[in-house]
Amino acid sequence: MMKKNLSLLSAAVLLLAGGLYAGRAAAEYAVTADEDTKLAESMEHMEDALRVLRKSLRSEDQTPTSLEQILVLQQTVSAAKVESPLMAESQPAEKRPAFVLSFRKEMIGMSRMLLDLEELVLDEKLEEAGELLKKIRKLEDGGHERFTEDG
Ligand code: HEM
DSSP, X not given: OHHHHHXXXXXXXXXXHHHHXXXXXXXXXXXXXXXXXXXXXXXXXXXXXXXXXXHXXXXXXGHHHHHHHHHHHHHHHHHHHTSOOGGGGGSOGGGHHHHHHHHHHHHHHHHHHXXXXXXXXXXXXXXXXXXXXXXXXXXXXXXXXXXXXXX
């Protein structure tokens, strides 16, 4: 009798634990589904840094700020390039690796331009730096057209 009660008790404990676990997993999923992807967060940081840079590059006095923001961009792009765009999930399985690879290569291209930008600012060539920044900002349209659902 005692044994039977004990096994009923363990069954109840197991059921309760299972229920709690499932509930928590569902709650976590709901939060994740509502949050930005890591890539989207990196993109927002890029947007902020580019906005500051557009102004700071106009004046030599603000070169420390420019260099700081260029570093932020380089680090953000490095973090972003190893992510996979959400749109990869809707690609046919056989095309997915090539899709993710071409995203990564596009981001590598951006990193390269950001290194050139850093060099121009260190050499005090702010006019050329401003021209290069325009090209970097133009990558946004093409990138979103190719790698996001709503282009
Ligand atoms: C150059 C300047 C760029 C800026 C300022 C920028 C900014 C943004 C912003 C604000 C978002 C929306 C984030 C959100 O949903 O809250 C976004 C999303 C996205 N961007 Fe960019 N972007 C840039 C370049 C690029 C490039 C070059 C690529 C591709 C190589 C790219 C790929 C993406 C992707 C794939 C998403 C969707 C996020 C996801 O799939 O998880 N972006 N970007």
